[in-house]
Amino acid sequence: MRNASRKQQEKRERIILSAIAIMNREGFKYTTMEQVASEMRMTKGSLYYYFRNKQDLMFQCHELVLDQAIEDQKEAFKAEGTYGDKLRRMIHCHIDYAVNRKETFNMIIQPEQAFEKGQLPSIVEKRDDYARLFDRVVSEGIGAGEFQNSDVKIIRMILLGAMNWVQTWYRKDGLIGLDELKDLYAEYLLKLLK
Amino acid sequence: MRNASRKQQEKRERIILSAIAIMNREGFKYTTMEQVASEMRMTKGSLYYYFRNKQDLMFQCHELVLDQAIEDQKEAFKAEGTYGDKLRRMIHCHIDYAVNRKETFNMIIQPEQAFEKGQLPSIVEKRDDYARLFDRVVSEGIGAGEFQNSDVKIIRMILLGAMNWVQTWYRKDGLIGLDELKDLYAEYLLKLLK
DNA sequence: GAGGTTTTTTGAACATTGTTCAAATTTTTT
DNA sequence: AAAAAATTTGAACAATGTTCAAAAAACCTC
Structure with missing residues (x-):
């Protein structure tokens, strides 16, 4: 339980770091959920598990x-x-x-x-x-x-x-x-x- | 021709003024083409006749x-x-x-x-x-x-x-x-x- | 390690909004 | 009144964010 939630937090952070990189590359406005998901090798639907x-x-x-x-x-x-x-x-x-x-x-x-x-x-x-x-x-x-x-x-x-x-x-x-x-x-x- | 284009220009300006009012009311991000069109009693498709x-x-x-x-x-x-x-x-x-x-x-x-x-x-x-x-x-x-x-x-x-x-x-x-x-x-x- | 429970992922559907365009309508010109 | 030009429509499309039930994977307990 504590373990699971730490793991989750770690993934969340990896997504954030990845998103930051994309944003600094593509610009804020042109960064889509699809892109972020794709960079993480997941579907955009999954992102909504980690972020509202x-x-x-x-x-x-x-x-x-x-x-x-x-x-x-x-x-x-x-x-x-x-x-x-x-x-x-x-x-x-x-x-x-x-x-x-x-x-x-x-x-x-x-x-x-x-x-x-x-x-x-x-x-x-x-x-x-x-x-x-x-x-x-x-x-x-x-x-x-x-x-x-x-x-x-x-x-x-x-x-x-x-x-x-x-x-x-x-x-x-x-x-x-x-x-x-x-x-x-x-x-x-x-x-x-x- | 000159006449038509002046008329067109006038309408364009009326749209702009209307859009400015909406933007200052609703905020930049929340202003949609639909809204602007509706305020002018036209469909959003028509707006594209006046603006690219x-x-x-x-x-x-x-x-x-x-x-x-x-x-x-x-x-x-x-x-x-x-x-x-x-x-x-x-x-x-x-x-x-x-x-x-x-x-x-x-x-x-x-x-x-x-x-x-x-x-x-x-x-x-x-x-x-x-x-x-x-x-x-x-x-x-x-x-x-x-x-x-x-x-x-x-x-x-x-x-x-x-x-x-x-x-x-x-x-x-x-x-x-x-x-x-x-x-x-x-x-x-x-x-x-x- | 089998079975159950929780966590995570998926993929399809939906909602919103910008955009296009051929056809219909209205206006202007001749 | 007929022809031409200008304007409007409305339906379709495209791109993206969002939801969600179901499937899959990971984890836990005995």
């Missing part, structure tokens, strides 16, 4: 990537340096996810399009966990006198919006390199707190 | 709203004041569109999800027209010595991203009023150029 519906599957893909991002951001925060250094690292980290895991990380941006109304609260919650990491570095930085006193929530929204937007226009074969871009973003965005 | 497909219709809805926005932004730019004043007005204007015509203006954000690949270039072009308005105020402001010398494109992307993001979290019944929000955004975003 497509959006549930998508949600779990999103969640997994978001969990990884949260971990990475915690690292970025913990590492030594001023609050400016911490925030700079976090900006780098976020842009990296936004660009390199576009299709899955992406869903943060417009969850209404990716998920059903009933699932929204659950997403928003995890998204908030992520957001709080930025609130923390900003408000601690303000407390330490390193950043200018500001409306933390608004600052956070400006930061996230600016960074998420990158993935709508950045192209790997474009004029500017990703590292250069990250530096510029960090430089400019830190001005918000000066 | 759904995405074509959506594109034209988007285009119309974007055209209006471009006009409004030009006004905001022309009105008197420093470049800071101009940019402040433009920020207010943009946030207004992003929040109040969310569903149609919105599509700017993730065109890949709303449109077909073939239609993208055409969208990007108009989007660029819009973006150039921001480039202009920023670079002229720099030229006039009012703004600090900066990478205009990056600044533009930060501005647009930050502003577009507002519509993902702002709720009319929330804690902060839209006017207050616009002021805060303008205040912080102008710091980017200090």
Whole structure:
């Protein structure tokens, strides 16, 4: 029983990983249940044994990537340096996810399009966990006198919006390199707190 | 002939206006061809006489709203004041569109999800027209010595991203009023150029 | 390891929605 | 009024997500 359910959970995870790969290859909109099932050598009907519906599957893909991002951001925060250094690292980290895991990380941006109304609260919650990491570095930085006193929530929204937007226009074969871009973003965005 | 085609154009526009209304009511994803047709008292088959497909219709809805926005932004730019004043007005204007015509203006954000690949270039072009308005105020402001010398494109992307993001979290019944929000955004975003 | 129980998979059917198109209808022109 | 052009219809189709009863496979108990 415990055993069976672990096995089930493992398969669920394998499906999620597979779906993430497909989504990052084909794009969110063009990923079908058929494709996901086929990649797992099963029929699409079986997927509904593991996931209530497509959006549930998508949600779990999103969640997994978001969990990884949260971990990475915690690292970025913990590492030594001023609050400016911490925030700079976090900006780098976020842009990296936004660009390199576009299709899955992406869903943060417009969850209404990716998920059903009933699932929204659950997403928003995890998204908030992520957001709080930025609130923390900003408000601690303000407390330490390193950043200018500001409306933390608004600052956070400006930061996230600016960074998420990158993935709508950045192209790997474009004029500017990703590292250069990250530096510029960090430089400019830190001005918000000066 | 000229007459017929004008009539056709008028009906096309009436369909677009109707579709915009439905989208802003029901949301982008939940607007069907059936609904649009029904609201116009016609069958969905007929819609294909006026639009190649759904995405074509959506594109034209988007285009119309974007055209209006471009006009409004030009006004905001022309009105008197420093470049800071101009940019402040433009920020207010943009946030207004992003929040109040969310569903149609919105599509700017993730065109890949709303449109077909073939239609993208055409969208990007108009989007660029819009973006150039921001480039202009920023670079002229720099030229006039009012703004600090900066990478205009990056600044533009930060501005647009930050502003577009507002519509993902702002709720009319929330804690902060839209006017207050616009002021805060303008205040912080102008710091980017200090 | 046989028999029963639970878990998993299947495959067919269904629902929704976008799309096509030949034919019918309406409108316009001559 | 006849011919031509423009518009609309309605039925069919295609693609996909979803359901579900039945079959198959895996597991468990004695």
